[in-house]
Amino acid sequence: MRELTQPALASRPTPPSGEAQRRAARWDLFVELAVTGAGVAGIVLLLLMIVFVVREALPLVLDPTQREQASLGKLLLPQPWRDGHPPAFLWNPTSKVPKVSVWPLVIGTLKVTFVALAMAAPAGVAAALFTSEFAPGRLRTWIKPTIELLAGIPSVVLGSFALMTLASALQATFGFDFRLNALVAGLAMSLAIVPVIYTLTDDALRAVPHTYREAALALGATRWETAFRVVLPAAAPGVLGALVLGVGRAVGETMIVLMASGNAAMVSANLAEPTRTLSATIAAEMGEVVMGSTHASLLFLLGAILFLFNLVLNVTAGAWVRARLQRREGAPS
């Protein structure tokens, strides 16, 4: 930024007086500090949040009682729960014999996220391809704001819609045993992440230089070939960024899954069965938990898992984008 603004200032036709110049410089400094401060504050807040979550979950490691109540074995391995039944992965931390397996919740989160992404990614990317490559200008000015408006719908409204209408409609259509299930929640969630994926993909596609399209068309490619084989691959890093943000939103989204997923904590691959996610568990149980108990520490552990998940996702995606850009620009490796 600096390299750009300073020559611009210096090349003004009439150089200002010494006093005005000093004032301008002071103002510059002030703005720079303010902007830097805002950026640093963001990072500091993030770090503090991580510290807070980890500190609240730390008794699981440090406190002997908690370490025993939520040992690694209890967290990760199947546990006995009833005579005559095989050991299972169960989450029921307030039962007479607490069960604290994290698998039902992790798998539940992945199930709902998978459904949401499977619906939203093709829809969002296709819609973005249409508006950036095919739609006449007037239509585009209508479609883009309309889809973006979808992002403004509060998730509790989407959740109610899923709970009241979508669930009944899907059950009537497909004959699901369970009215509330991972599919209903995932479908409602896809409504929440389509605008995210669409908007960012559209921006990425439109950022592809026009010369790419002209070159492709000049070589005899059809509009469809140009859009799908040239523009979309060129925008791939941006599209991936859009998908990563979409997944991040889906993993952390709470209200929709709390209302529409049925919240039964069990390990199952069946998308038509109810499921319980990490975020919904924190939301449902945090209000009633005894602070300082193993249960409370466990809820913060779930928060830390969510954090870690998004971190890994972002870092991996970032590495992929960097590698990809390097290859495209032919930078020496």
Place this chain on the structure above:
Amino acid sequence: MSRHAPARLCLLALLTWAISASAGTITIKGSDTMVALCQRWARAFRDANPSVRLQVTGGGSGTGLAALVEGSTDIAMSSRPIAPIELERIKQRTGVDPVVIEVARDGVTFFVNPGNPVRALSVSQLAGLFSGDVTRWSQVGGDDRRVILYTRETTSGTSEFVRDHLLGGLDFAPIAQPLPGTGAVVNAVSRERFGVGFGGAAFSRGVVPLRVRVDADEIAPTPEAVKTGRYPFSRALTFVLARPAEGDVHRFLQWVASDEGQALVVRAGFFPLR
């Protein structure tokens, strides 16, 4: 809570007792189920009698009765009958039998969707449903469809009551879907043709309350059956006192039994005495 919690609680209880002895405060302690109801009573009673202070704390019926044995509370709230050993200990301390006063009744209704032909189940059939041993309605005389269970989040007192009284303290089936309130359960069952859930009897719009089969009888959860205890999932909510009440405590108990006091019982989601 730390390991010192019991010690601290005892100290607190002792302190409150000391204060109550001097400043005319009535301390009430015990059943978590009854705390919300008792706080309603305390607030309304204080509005009418500003000179009397009431202090309501939970902890569970056992905690309340233990405090009564120690003499650190005036009234113990209990949602279960007093145990012989507790009775004996209190008598040892005071020389007289403790006084048990029923102040309200609690009942849990099980309900199904109107589209489900099942209208009555025995206690063991209900237990089979909620433990997950029975997975199809045809096993209890209904259609050959999967049973969809709705429960409450595990922190709910109603959920605990059903868990303890129906399943003997065992967990609900893992596939049971916990919802955040009785209203949500009623709503879900009213939309799920083969769903079953439970809650207070006051909520039954759009759902059909199940009758409970005991021997040859089918008992509906009417206020009458809940009051008399004929309905199996009902219990007395009681106040236990170490000795016959007098003064402010006596006035409070009289007020609780009055129409005004019993009206608050209904509002808290329980059954009144009359």
